[in-house]
Amino acid sequence: MKKKNNEINRRQFLNYSALGLAGLTILPSWSMAGVKVAPSDRVVLGFIGLGRQALSDFRGFAGCEGVQVAACCDVDSMKIARFKKRVNEWQKSKGVSERCDGYEFYEDLLERKDIDAVAIVTPDHWHALMTIQACQTGKDVFVQKPLAYTITEGLAMVKAVRNNKRVLQVGSQQRSSKEFQKAIELVQAGAIGHIEKIYARVGAPPTPLNLPEQSVPANLNWNQWMGPLNDPKIHYHPDLCPPISLNPEENEKLWGAWRWYQETGNGYTADWGAHMFDIAQAAIGMDGSGPVEYIPVGYNGTQYATMKYANGIVMTEQPYLDDNESAQGVKFIGTDGWIEVARGYLACSDPSKVPEDLAGNRPLTQAQREERRVQTAAQQAQQAERRRTGNALAFEISSPHMQNFIDSVRSRRNPIAPVEVGCSTNTLCCLVNIARELNRPVKWNPVTLSFDDDKEAASHRLNCYQYRRPYSLY
Numbered sequence: 001m002k003k004k005n006n007e008i009n010r011r012q013f014l015n016y017s018a019l020g021l022a023g024l025t026i027l028p029s030w031s032m033a034g035v036k037v038a039p040s041d042r043v044v045l046g047f048i049g050l051g052r053q054a055l056s057d058f059r060g061f062a063g064c065e066g067v068q069v070a071a072c073c074d075v076d077s078m079k080i081a082r083f084k085k086r087v088n089e090w091q092k093s094k095g096v097s098e099r100c101d102g103y104e105f106y107e108d109l110l111e112r113k114d115i116d117a118v119a120i121v122t123p124d125h126w127h128a129l130m131t132i133q134a135c136q137t138g139k140d141v142f143v144q145k146p147l148a149y150t151i152t153e154g155l156a157m158v159k160a161v162r163n164n165k166r167v168l169q170v171g172s173q174q175r176s177s178k179e180f181q182k183a184i185e186l187v188q189a190g191a192i193g194h195i196e197k198i199y200a201r202v203g204a205p206p207t208p209l210n211l212p213e214q215s216v217p218a219n220l221n222w223n224q225w226m227g228p229l230n231d232p233k234i235h236y237h238p239d240l241c242p243p244i245s246l247n248p249e250e251n252e253k254l255w256g257a258w259r260w261y262q263e264t265g266n267g268y269t270a271d272w273g274a275h276m277f278d279i280a281q282a283a284i285g286m287d288g289s290g291p292v293e294y295i296p297v298g299y300n301g302t303q304y305a306t307m308k309y310a311n312g313i314v315m316t317e318q319p320y321l322d323d324n325e326s327a328q329g330v331k332f333i334g335t336d337g338w339i340e341v342a343r344g345y346l347a348c349s350d351p352s353k354v355p356e357d358l359a360g361n362r363p364l365t366q367a368q369r370e371e372r373r374v375q376t377a378a379q380q381a382q383q384a385e386r387r388r389t390g391n392a393l394a395f396e397i398s399s400p401h402m403q404n405f406i407d408s409v410r411s412r413r414n415p416i417a418p419v420e421v422g423c424s425t426n427t428l429c430c431l432v433n434i435a436r437e438l439n440r441p442v443k444w445n446p447v448t449l450s451f452d453d454d455k456e457a458a459s460h461r462l463n464c465y466q467y468r469r470p471y472s473l474y
Helices: 010-014 052-062 077-093 106-110 124-136 151-163 178-188 222-226 267-271 273-283 366-388 400-411 419-438
Strands: 030-032 035-037 043-048 067-073 101-103 117-120 140-143 168-170 195-201 293-295 306-308 314-316 329-334 337-342 345-348
Touching (some): 052 077, 052 117, 067 077, 067 106, 117 124, 124 151, 168 419, 178 329, 178 337, 178 345, 195 273, 293 419
Parallel strands (some): 067 101, 140 168, 195 314
Antiparallel strands (some): 293 306, 329 337
Protein backbone atom coordinates (compact mmCIF):
# COMPACT_ATOMS: atom_id res chain seq x y z
CA MET A 1 0.00 0.00 0.00
CA LYS A 2 3.03 2.29 0.36
CA LYS A 3 4.02 2.07 -3.31
CA LYS A 4 4.03 5.39 -5.12
CA ASN A 5 1.40 6.38 -7.66
CA ASN A 6 4.05 7.16 -10.26
CA GLU A 7 4.84 3.46 -10.82
CA ILE A 8 2.80 3.88 -14.01
CA ASN A 9 3.21 7.14 -15.91
CA ARG A 10 0.80 8.73 -18.37
CA ARG A 11 2.72 7.59 -21.43
CA GLN A 12 2.38 3.98 -20.30
CA PHE A 13 -1.19 4.72 -19.26
CA LEU A 14 -2.19 5.83 -22.76
CA ASN A 15 -0.03 3.64 -24.99
CA TYR A 16 -0.94 0.07 -24.10
CA SER A 17 -1.15 -2.03 -27.24
CA ALA A 18 -4.26 -3.90 -28.34
CA LEU A 19 -5.05 -6.97 -26.27
CA GLY A 20 -3.93 -10.34 -27.52
CA LEU A 21 -6.40 -12.93 -28.75
CA ALA A 22 -7.60 -15.38 -26.10
CA GLY A 23 -9.85 -18.38 -26.55
CA LEU A 24 -13.39 -18.50 -25.20
CA THR A 25 -14.78 -21.33 -23.14
CA ILE A 26 -16.24 -24.20 -25.19
CA LEU A 27 -19.73 -25.07 -24.04
CA PRO A 28 -22.79 -26.65 -25.65
CA SER A 29 -24.46 -24.58 -28.37
CA TRP A 30 -27.72 -22.79 -27.73
CA SER A 31 -30.13 -20.63 -29.65
CA MET A 32 -31.12 -16.97 -29.62
CA ALA A 33 -34.29 -15.96 -31.42
CA GLY A 34 -34.25 -19.35 -33.14
CA VAL A 35 -30.70 -18.94 -34.47
CA LYS A 36 -27.98 -21.31 -33.29
CA VAL A 37 -25.05 -19.61 -31.56
CA ALA A 38 -21.70 -21.32 -32.10
CA PRO A 39 -20.22 -22.72 -28.87
CA SER A 40 -16.99 -20.79 -29.43
CA ASP A 41 -18.95 -17.53 -29.75
CA ARG A 42 -20.88 -17.87 -26.53
CA VAL A 43 -19.86 -15.62 -23.60
CA VAL A 44 -20.53 -17.03 -20.13
CA LEU A 45 -20.97 -14.50 -17.32
CA GLY A 46 -20.83 -14.59 -13.55
CA PHE A 47 -22.37 -11.79 -11.47
CA ILE A 48 -20.74 -10.54 -8.25
CA GLY A 49 -23.08 -8.30 -6.26
CA LEU A 50 -26.80 -8.89 -6.75
CA GLY A 51 -28.56 -5.77 -5.57
CA ARG A 52 -30.79 -3.32 -7.38
CA GLN A 53 -28.15 -2.30 -9.94
CA ALA A 54 -27.30 -5.91 -10.74
CA LEU A 55 -30.91 -6.64 -11.68
CA SER A 56 -30.77 -3.78 -14.18
CA ASP A 57 -27.40 -4.92 -15.54
CA PHE A 58 -28.69 -8.47 -15.92
CA ARG A 59 -31.56 -7.21 -18.06
CA GLY A 60 -29.03 -5.41 -20.25
CA PHE A 61 -26.88 -8.49 -20.71
CA ALA A 62 -29.99 -10.65 -21.28
CA GLY A 63 -30.60 -8.60 -24.44
CA CYS A 64 -27.16 -9.44 -25.87
CA GLU A 65 -26.98 -12.36 -28.27
CA GLY A 66 -24.97 -15.41 -27.29
CA VAL A 67 -24.68 -14.55 -23.58
CA GLN A 68 -25.29 -16.97 -20.74
CA VAL A 69 -25.24 -16.38 -16.98
CA ALA A 70 -23.85 -19.38 -15.12
CA ALA A 71 -23.13 -18.16 -11.60
CA CYS A 72 -23.81 -15.39 -9.10
CA CYS A 73 -22.44 -14.22 -5.78
CA ASP A 74 -23.61 -11.99 -2.93
CA VAL A 75 -23.16 -11.58 0.80
CA ASP A 76 -26.97 -11.70 1.19
CA SER A 77 -28.45 -15.18 0.71
CA MET A 78 -31.89 -13.74 -0.16
CA LYS A 79 -30.45 -11.75 -3.04
CA ILE A 80 -28.74 -14.89 -4.33
CA ALA A 81 -32.08 -16.71 -4.33
CA ARG A 82 -33.85 -13.81 -6.07
CA PHE A 83 -31.19 -13.52 -8.76
CA LYS A 84 -31.08 -17.26 -9.44
CA LYS A 85 -34.86 -17.33 -9.84
CA ARG A 86 -34.81 -14.57 -12.44
CA VAL A 87 -31.93 -16.07 -14.36
CA ASN A 88 -33.57 -19.51 -14.35
CA GLU A 89 -36.82 -18.08 -15.75
CA TRP A 90 -34.88 -16.30 -18.49
CA GLN A 91 -32.88 -19.43 -19.30
CA LYS A 92 -36.07 -21.45 -19.58
CA SER A 93 -37.50 -18.96 -22.07
CA LYS A 94 -34.37 -19.42 -24.20
CA GLY A 95 -34.42 -23.20 -24.14
CA VAL A 96 -31.24 -23.33 -22.05
CA SER A 97 -30.66 -25.57 -19.05
CA GLU A 98 -31.93 -23.81 -15.93
CA ARG A 99 -28.78 -23.47 -13.88
CA CYS A 100 -27.18 -20.52 -12.14
CA ASP A 101 -24.96 -21.50 -9.22
CA GLY A 102 -24.89 -19.20 -6.21
CA TYR A 103 -21.89 -18.36 -4.01
CA GLU A 104 -21.35 -16.39 -0.83
CA PHE A 105 -17.64 -15.83 -1.49
CA TYR A 106 -16.57 -14.38 -4.81
CA GLU A 107 -13.29 -16.33 -4.85
CA ASP A 108 -15.30 -19.52 -5.37
CA LEU A 109 -16.97 -18.02 -8.43
CA LEU A 110 -13.64 -16.84 -9.87
CA GLU A 111 -12.26 -20.38 -9.65
CA ARG A 112 -14.82 -21.51 -12.23
CA LYS A 113 -13.02 -22.33 -15.49
CA ASP A 114 -16.22 -22.16 -17.57
CA ILE A 115 -16.83 -18.46 -16.87
CA ASP A 116 -15.41 -16.03 -19.42
CA ALA A 117 -16.27 -12.72 -17.75
CA VAL A 118 -17.68 -11.29 -14.56
CA ALA A 119 -19.99 -8.36 -13.87
CA ILE A 120 -18.90 -6.66 -10.64
CA VAL A 121 -21.87 -4.76 -9.21
CA THR A 122 -20.77 -4.30 -5.61
CA PRO A 123 -20.15 -1.24 -3.43
CA ASP A 124 -17.12 0.72 -4.69
CA HIS A 125 -14.74 -0.41 -1.94
CA TRP A 126 -14.80 -3.95 -3.37
CA HIS A 127 -14.20 -3.04 -7.03
CA ALA A 128 -10.39 -3.09 -6.95
CA LEU A 129 -9.78 -6.40 -5.21
CA MET A 130 -12.43 -8.24 -7.19
CA THR A 131 -11.29 -6.82 -10.53
CA ILE A 132 -7.62 -7.56 -9.90
CA GLN A 133 -8.33 -11.13 -8.84
CA ALA A 134 -10.72 -11.65 -11.76
CA CYS A 135 -7.98 -10.54 -14.18
CA GLN A 136 -5.48 -12.86 -12.50
CA THR A 137 -7.86 -15.80 -13.03
CA GLY A 138 -8.27 -14.98 -16.73
CA LYS A 139 -11.69 -13.32 -16.56
CA ASP A 140 -12.74 -10.22 -18.49
CA VAL A 141 -14.54 -7.64 -16.37
CA PHE A 142 -17.59 -5.39 -16.55
CA VAL A 143 -17.37 -3.23 -13.43
CA GLN A 144 -19.87 -0.65 -12.36
CA LYS A 145 -18.81 2.97 -12.05
CA PRO A 146 -17.00 4.64 -10.44
CA LEU A 147 -14.04 2.40 -11.16
CA ALA A 148 -12.77 2.41 -7.57
CA TYR A 149 -13.07 4.00 -4.14
CA THR A 150 -9.56 5.53 -4.15
CA ILE A 151 -6.99 6.85 -6.64
CA THR A 152 -4.40 4.16 -5.88
CA GLU A 153 -6.96 1.38 -6.37
CA GLY A 154 -7.82 2.70 -9.84
CA LEU A 155 -4.15 2.76 -10.86
CA ALA A 156 -3.69 -0.79 -9.58
CA MET A 157 -6.68 -1.92 -11.65
CA VAL A 158 -5.12 -0.47 -14.81
CA LYS A 159 -1.98 -2.53 -14.21
CA ALA A 160 -3.98 -5.70 -13.51
CA VAL A 161 -6.05 -5.39 -16.68
CA ARG A 162 -3.09 -4.71 -18.95
CA ASN A 163 -0.59 -7.10 -17.34
CA ASN A 164 -3.10 -9.94 -17.66
CA LYS A 165 -4.31 -8.92 -21.16
CA ARG A 166 -7.94 -8.62 -20.12
CA VAL A 167 -10.90 -6.62 -21.42
CA LEU A 168 -12.55 -4.25 -18.93
CA GLN A 169 -15.60 -2.10 -19.49
CA VAL A 170 -16.63 0.52 -16.91
CA GLY A 171 -20.38 0.92 -16.43
CA SER A 172 -20.34 4.56 -17.58
CA GLN A 173 -23.09 3.81 -20.07
CA GLN A 174 -23.46 7.39 -21.28
CA ARG A 175 -20.41 6.71 -23.46
CA SER A 176 -22.67 4.43 -25.49
CA SER A 177 -25.62 6.85 -25.69
CA LYS A 178 -26.19 8.68 -28.96
CA GLU A 179 -26.94 12.12 -27.49
CA PHE A 180 -23.66 12.12 -25.54
CA GLN A 181 -21.70 10.75 -28.49
CA LYS A 182 -23.09 13.55 -30.66
CA ALA A 183 -22.22 16.18 -28.05
CA ILE A 184 -18.64 14.89 -27.91
CA GLU A 185 -18.48 14.88 -31.71
CA LEU A 186 -19.70 18.49 -31.95
CA VAL A 187 -17.26 19.76 -29.33
CA GLN A 188 -14.32 18.00 -30.93
CA ALA A 189 -15.30 19.23 -34.40
CA GLY A 190 -15.16 22.83 -33.17
CA ALA A 191 -18.90 23.42 -33.65
CA ILE A 192 -18.91 26.00 -30.83
CA GLY A 193 -15.32 27.16 -31.20
CA HIS A 194 -12.66 26.85 -28.53
CA ILE A 195 -14.01 25.50 -25.25
CA GLU A 196 -13.49 27.93 -22.38
CA LYS A 197 -15.82 26.73 -19.62
CA ILE A 198 -17.76 23.60 -18.71
CA TYR A 199 -20.68 23.41 -16.28
CA ALA A 200 -21.17 19.86 -15.01
CA ARG A 201 -23.99 19.23 -12.54
CA VAL A 202 -23.51 15.99 -10.59
CA GLY A 203 -24.89 16.66 -7.11
CA ALA A 204 -23.89 16.81 -3.46
CA PRO A 205 -20.67 15.42 -1.96
CA PRO A 206 -20.72 12.68 0.68
CA THR A 207 -21.45 13.41 4.35
CA PRO A 208 -20.13 11.76 7.53
CA LEU A 209 -21.84 8.47 8.39
CA ASN A 210 -24.64 9.20 10.87
CA LEU A 211 -26.83 6.08 10.72
CA PRO A 212 -27.55 4.32 14.03
CA GLU A 213 -26.19 0.79 14.42
CA GLN A 214 -28.72 -2.03 14.08
CA SER A 215 -28.64 -5.81 14.38
CA VAL A 216 -27.32 -7.70 11.38
CA PRO A 217 -29.96 -10.01 9.81
CA ALA A 218 -29.16 -13.72 9.65
CA ASN A 219 -29.17 -13.77 5.83
CA LEU A 220 -26.37 -11.17 5.56
CA ASN A 221 -22.62 -11.73 5.96
CA TRP A 222 -21.80 -8.22 7.19
CA ASN A 223 -18.11 -8.98 7.73
CA GLN A 224 -17.81 -9.94 4.07
CA TRP A 225 -19.73 -6.82 3.02
CA MET A 226 -17.17 -4.71 4.90
CA GLY A 227 -14.23 -6.39 3.17
CA PRO A 228 -11.16 -4.11 3.22
CA LEU A 229 -12.88 -1.13 4.91
CA ASN A 230 -11.25 -0.51 8.28
CA ASP A 231 -13.03 2.55 9.69
CA PRO A 232 -14.38 1.70 13.18
CA LYS A 233 -17.27 4.14 12.67
CA ILE A 234 -18.80 1.83 10.03
CA HIS A 235 -21.53 -0.46 11.36
CA TYR A 236 -24.57 -2.20 9.94
CA HIS A 237 -27.68 -0.24 9.08
CA PRO A 238 -30.25 -1.50 6.53
CA ASP A 239 -29.80 1.65 4.41
CA LEU A 240 -26.22 0.58 3.63
CA CYS A 241 -27.30 -2.82 2.38
CA PRO A 242 -31.04 -2.53 1.63
CA PRO A 243 -33.03 -5.63 2.57
CA ILE A 244 -35.48 -7.52 0.38
CA SER A 245 -38.06 -10.25 0.91
CA LEU A 246 -38.85 -13.26 -1.25
CA ASN A 247 -42.37 -14.32 -0.36
CA PRO A 248 -44.00 -12.08 -1.20
CA GLU A 249 -41.26 -10.60 -3.36
CA GLU A 250 -40.37 -7.09 -2.21
CA ASN A 251 -37.33 -5.42 -3.71
CA GLU A 252 -35.08 -2.67 -2.34
CA LYS A 253 -36.89 0.53 -1.47
CA LEU A 254 -33.79 2.67 -2.03
CA TRP A 255 -30.34 2.64 -3.57
CA GLY A 256 -27.59 1.44 -1.22
CA ALA A 257 -26.89 4.49 0.94
CA TRP A 258 -23.21 3.58 1.25
CA ARG A 259 -22.84 5.93 -1.74
CA TRP A 260 -23.74 9.00 0.29
CA TYR A 261 -21.32 8.61 3.22
CA GLN A 262 -17.64 9.50 3.07
CA GLU A 263 -16.59 6.44 5.10
CA THR A 264 -18.07 4.12 2.47
CA GLY A 265 -18.47 6.13 -0.74
CA ASN A 266 -17.85 9.37 -2.60
CA GLY A 267 -21.36 10.82 -2.82
CA TYR A 268 -22.91 12.20 -5.97
CA THR A 269 -19.44 13.56 -6.73
CA ALA A 270 -18.48 10.08 -7.90
CA ASP A 271 -21.90 8.49 -8.45
CA TRP A 272 -22.93 11.03 -11.11
CA GLY A 273 -19.46 12.47 -11.60
CA ALA A 274 -18.53 9.13 -13.14
CA HIS A 275 -21.12 10.02 -15.79
CA MET A 276 -21.04 13.80 -16.30
CA PHE A 277 -17.39 14.58 -15.51
CA ASP A 278 -16.63 11.56 -17.67
CA ILE A 279 -18.41 13.03 -20.70
CA ALA A 280 -16.65 16.37 -20.19
CA GLN A 281 -13.27 14.62 -20.10
CA ALA A 282 -14.06 12.72 -23.30
CA ALA A 283 -15.24 15.79 -25.20
CA ILE A 284 -12.12 17.90 -24.51
CA GLY A 285 -9.66 15.06 -25.12
CA MET A 286 -8.69 14.50 -21.49
CA ASP A 287 -9.21 10.74 -21.20
CA GLY A 288 -6.17 9.44 -19.35
CA SER A 289 -5.42 12.90 -18.00
CA GLY A 290 -7.40 15.50 -16.08
CA PRO A 291 -7.40 18.85 -14.31
CA VAL A 292 -4.23 20.08 -12.62
CA GLU A 293 -5.90 22.06 -9.83
CA TYR A 294 -9.00 21.50 -7.70
CA ILE A 295 -10.55 24.33 -5.67
CA PRO A 296 -13.32 23.55 -3.13
CA VAL A 297 -16.50 25.51 -2.49
CA GLY A 298 -15.95 28.37 -0.07
CA TYR A 299 -12.22 28.81 -0.56
CA ASN A 300 -11.65 32.55 -1.06
CA GLY A 301 -15.31 32.93 -1.98
CA THR A 302 -15.41 30.11 -4.54
CA GLN A 303 -19.10 29.42 -5.22
CA TYR A 304 -18.78 26.07 -6.99
CA ALA A 305 -16.24 23.24 -6.89
CA THR A 306 -13.76 24.23 -9.59
CA MET A 307 -11.37 22.19 -11.72
CA LYS A 308 -8.68 23.86 -13.83
CA TYR A 309 -6.99 22.19 -16.80
CA ALA A 310 -3.47 23.00 -17.96
CA ASN A 311 -4.87 24.21 -21.31
CA GLY A 312 -6.94 26.91 -19.61
CA ILE A 313 -10.36 25.21 -19.62
CA VAL A 314 -12.24 25.57 -16.33
CA MET A 315 -14.92 23.10 -15.25
CA THR A 316 -17.27 23.85 -12.37
CA GLU A 317 -19.79 21.62 -10.61
CA GLN A 318 -22.82 23.87 -11.00
CA PRO A 319 -26.28 23.97 -12.60
CA TYR A 320 -26.16 24.00 -16.39
CA LEU A 321 -29.86 24.92 -16.79
CA ASP A 322 -31.17 28.27 -15.56
CA ASP A 323 -34.54 26.85 -14.53
CA ASN A 324 -33.48 23.48 -13.11
CA GLU A 325 -30.70 23.48 -10.53
CA SER A 326 -30.83 19.78 -9.63
CA ALA A 327 -30.78 18.18 -13.10
CA GLN A 328 -27.56 16.29 -13.84
CA GLY A 329 -25.96 17.22 -17.14
CA VAL A 330 -23.16 19.09 -18.90
CA LYS A 331 -22.90 22.44 -20.67
CA PHE A 332 -19.92 23.24 -22.89
CA ILE A 333 -19.34 26.96 -23.40
CA GLY A 334 -17.15 27.92 -26.33
CA THR A 335 -16.06 31.06 -28.11
CA ASP A 336 -18.82 30.54 -30.72
CA GLY A 337 -21.72 29.16 -28.71
CA TRP A 338 -22.78 26.43 -26.28
CA ILE A 339 -23.92 22.80 -26.11
CA GLU A 340 -26.08 21.24 -23.38
CA VAL A 341 -26.42 17.49 -22.95
CA ALA A 342 -28.15 15.20 -20.47
CA ARG A 343 -29.87 11.84 -20.69
CA GLY A 344 -32.40 12.06 -23.51
CA TYR A 345 -31.58 15.70 -24.18
CA LEU A 346 -29.21 17.57 -26.50
CA ALA A 347 -29.33 21.28 -27.36
CA CYS A 348 -27.02 23.79 -29.04
CA SER A 349 -26.93 27.56 -29.45
CA ASP A 350 -27.19 26.71 -33.17
CA PRO A 351 -30.20 24.31 -33.30
CA SER A 352 -29.31 23.23 -36.85
CA LYS A 353 -26.35 21.27 -35.46
CA VAL A 354 -28.58 18.93 -33.43
CA PRO A 355 -30.34 16.08 -35.29
CA GLU A 356 -34.07 16.09 -34.57
CA ASP A 357 -34.07 12.52 -33.27
CA LEU A 358 -31.46 13.39 -30.61
CA ALA A 359 -32.88 16.68 -29.35
CA GLY A 360 -35.23 15.07 -26.84
CA ASN A 361 -36.77 16.99 -23.95
CA ARG A 362 -35.26 19.23 -21.31
CA PRO A 363 -34.56 17.36 -18.05
CA LEU A 364 -37.40 17.16 -15.56
CA THR A 365 -37.63 19.43 -12.53
CA GLN A 366 -37.70 17.92 -9.03
CA ALA A 367 -41.51 18.04 -8.95
CA GLN A 368 -41.76 16.39 -12.35
CA ARG A 369 -39.34 13.66 -11.28
CA GLU A 370 -41.45 12.88 -8.22
CA GLU A 371 -44.51 12.51 -10.45
CA ARG A 372 -42.56 10.26 -12.82
CA ARG A 373 -41.41 8.12 -9.89
CA VAL A 374 -45.00 7.24 -9.09
CA GLN A 375 -45.56 6.22 -12.70
CA THR A 376 -42.33 4.19 -12.73
CA ALA A 377 -43.38 2.34 -9.59
CA ALA A 378 -46.61 1.33 -11.36
CA GLN A 379 -44.63 0.12 -14.38
CA GLN A 380 -42.35 -1.95 -12.13
CA ALA A 381 -45.41 -3.55 -10.57
CA GLN A 382 -46.66 -4.49 -14.03
CA GLN A 383 -43.27 -5.99 -14.91
CA ALA A 384 -43.28 -8.00 -11.69
CA GLU A 385 -46.70 -9.39 -12.59
CA ARG A 386 -45.48 -10.38 -16.07
CA ARG A 387 -42.55 -12.21 -14.48
CA ARG A 388 -44.88 -13.93 -12.03
CA THR A 389 -47.01 -15.22 -14.90
CA GLY A 390 -43.98 -16.52 -16.78
CA ASN A 391 -43.14 -13.74 -19.23
CA ALA A 392 -39.36 -13.80 -18.70
CA LEU A 393 -38.81 -11.51 -21.67
CA ALA A 394 -39.79 -8.68 -19.34
CA PHE A 395 -36.18 -8.93 -18.12
CA GLU A 396 -34.59 -7.98 -21.43
CA ILE A 397 -33.64 -4.46 -22.44
CA SER A 398 -31.53 -3.20 -25.30
CA SER A 399 -28.18 -2.07 -23.91
CA PRO A 400 -25.56 -0.82 -26.39
CA HIS A 401 -23.06 -0.52 -23.52
CA MET A 402 -23.39 -4.18 -22.51
CA GLN A 403 -23.33 -5.24 -26.17
CA ASN A 404 -20.16 -3.23 -26.69
CA PHE A 405 -18.52 -5.14 -23.83
CA ILE A 406 -19.59 -8.53 -25.19
CA ASP A 407 -18.34 -7.58 -28.67
CA SER A 408 -15.02 -6.54 -27.11
CA VAL A 409 -14.71 -9.84 -25.26
CA ARG A 410 -15.08 -11.63 -28.58
CA SER A 411 -12.79 -9.33 -30.60
CA ARG A 412 -10.22 -8.69 -27.82
CA ARG A 413 -10.39 -4.98 -28.60
CA ASN A 414 -10.82 -2.12 -26.15
CA PRO A 415 -14.46 -1.32 -25.28
CA ILE A 416 -15.83 2.22 -25.40
CA ALA A 417 -15.11 2.79 -21.68
CA PRO A 418 -11.84 0.94 -20.98
CA VAL A 419 -10.01 0.84 -17.67
CA GLU A 420 -7.86 3.92 -18.38
CA VAL A 421 -10.99 6.01 -18.97
CA GLY A 422 -12.53 4.80 -15.73
CA CYS A 423 -9.30 5.46 -13.87
CA SER A 424 -8.87 9.07 -15.00
CA THR A 425 -12.52 9.89 -14.26
CA ASN A 426 -12.33 8.18 -10.87
CA THR A 427 -9.16 10.11 -10.05
CA LEU A 428 -10.92 13.38 -10.87
CA CYS A 429 -13.87 12.54 -8.61
CA CYS A 430 -11.60 11.56 -5.72
CA LEU A 431 -9.59 14.77 -6.08
CA VAL A 432 -12.72 16.93 -5.91
CA ASN A 433 -13.55 15.31 -2.55
CA ILE A 434 -9.96 15.48 -1.28
CA ALA A 435 -9.85 19.25 -1.91
CA ARG A 436 -13.25 19.64 -0.23
CA GLU A 437 -12.22 17.72 2.89
CA LEU A 438 -8.88 19.55 3.15
CA ASN A 439 -10.75 22.82 2.54
CA ARG A 440 -8.05 24.17 0.26
CA PRO A 441 -6.85 23.89 -3.36
CA VAL A 442 -5.13 20.66 -4.33
CA LYS A 443 -2.76 20.32 -7.28
CA TRP A 444 -2.41 17.07 -9.22
CA ASN A 445 0.16 16.11 -11.82
CA PRO A 446 -1.63 13.99 -14.48
CA VAL A 447 1.72 13.15 -16.11
CA THR A 448 3.40 11.63 -13.07
CA LEU A 449 0.03 10.68 -11.53
CA SER A 450 1.03 12.22 -8.21
CA PHE A 451 0.56 15.18 -5.86
CA ASP A 452 4.21 16.17 -6.30
CA ASP A 453 5.26 17.55 -2.86
CA ASP A 454 1.80 17.79 -1.22
CA LYS A 455 2.24 15.18 1.51
CA GLU A 456 -1.07 15.97 3.22
CA ALA A 457 -3.08 15.29 0.07
CA ALA A 458 -1.00 12.18 -0.72
CA SER A 459 -1.81 10.74 2.70
CA HIS A 460 -5.57 11.30 2.33
CA ARG A 461 -7.64 8.11 2.51
CA LEU A 462 -9.11 8.76 -0.97
CA ASN A 463 -5.63 8.50 -2.40
CA CYS A 464 -4.73 5.37 -0.44
CA TYR A 465 -5.90 3.83 2.82
CA GLN A 466 -4.68 0.89 4.89
CA TYR A 467 -6.86 -2.14 4.20
CA ARG A 468 -8.36 -4.11 7.06
CA ARG A 469 -6.48 -7.34 7.62
CA PRO A 470 -6.13 -9.81 5.96
CA TYR A 471 -6.94 -7.84 2.80
CA SER A 472 -4.15 -6.33 0.72
CA LEU A 473 -4.16 -4.45 -2.57
CA TYR A 474 -0.78 -5.84 -3.63
